[in-house]
Amino acid sequence: MNYIARLFLLTVWLPVSTFAQQPGLAQAAMDALNSAMLSDAQVAELSRQAVVEMDAKNPVAAPNDPYTQRLNRIVARHHTVSGLPINYKVYKVPDVNAFATADGSVRVFKGLMDIMTDNELLAIMGHEIGHVINHDTRDAMKSALRRSAVRNVAASQSGLIGKLSRSQLGGLADYMLGAKFSRQQETEADDYSYGFLKRYGYNVMALATSFEKLAKQGGGGGSGVAQIVSTHPDSKARAQRVRDRARRDGLIR
Ligand SMILES: [Zn+2]
Incomplete structure (x- = not known):
């Protein structure tokens, strides 16, 4: 079982506890620090460090890899989204998943690229980026840190980011994937994704059809439910909501 697969088992069953139990950090006076002291920039920096750790542990597609080239083509106009600079990479693993983090990193998994059209991938990335723009990822990270000893390192007296161990960064990455x-x-x-697709002139129905494909992933009862499905239930209802809105907007009949 590869790292990502094991990671998913952990995140499905132990979303917060594995992270909260990261050992080896001095409690002491630092307990007085409130995680509210962590600025948005610090949360973004912690996210960036956790993504660096994930990139090191996963098979990142090379620049000349066909998957990288396809993703680069798809996102050619979207290296900045709502003012946020985005960096994109492909993980060449079979899992059906994608995520975006507070620092503007987007990671798309080969298994997702294999079943989605270009526009459907944009729709899913748009949804994930929406969580970042709406500060959902930041707030989830802050709430995780509040329950974790990692904050004792992260929020040092000078307000600078302390150095986290690789296992602590792994715990953060674990949490981000399972949030x-x-x-x-x-x-x-x-x-957000609907508005993004509409604004750039893409067919908004890609959002609905991507959900419908994910719904099929969740119903197979095979070796396991795709991560993105387990964190995103109700795919059929969400697809219907997109169709209803597109009809109201006169984009479909
Ligand atoms: Zn979501």
Whole structure:
């Protein structure tokens, strides 16, 4: 079982506890520090470090890899989204997943690229980026840090980011991948993606069809439910909501 597969098992069953139990950090006076002291920039920096750790542990597609070239073509106009600079990479693993983090990193998994059209991939990335723009990822990270000893290192007295161990960064990465958002946050991320597709002249129905494909992934009962499905239930209802809105907007009949 590769690292990502094991990571998913952990995140499915132990979304927060594995992270909260990262050992080896001095408690002491630093406990007085409130994680609210962490600025948005610090949360972004912690996210960036966790992504560097994930990139080191996963098979990142090379620049000349056909998957990288396809992704670069798809996102050619979107290296900055709503003012946020985005960096994109492909993980060449079979899992059906993608994520975006507070520092503007987007990672798309080979398994997702294999089943989605270009526009559907944009729709899913738009949804994930929506979580970042709407500060859902930042808030989830802050709430995780509040429950974790990692904050004792992260929020040093001088306000600088302390150095986290690789296992602590791995715990953060684990949490970021397994984070579940509220129904309202999901709806708002869907709306963000819809608006993004519409603004750039893409067919908004790609959002609906991507959900319908994910719904099929969740119903197979095979070796496991795709991660993006387990963190995003109700794919069929979300697809229907997109269709209803597209009809109201006169984009479909
Ligand atoms: Zn979501």
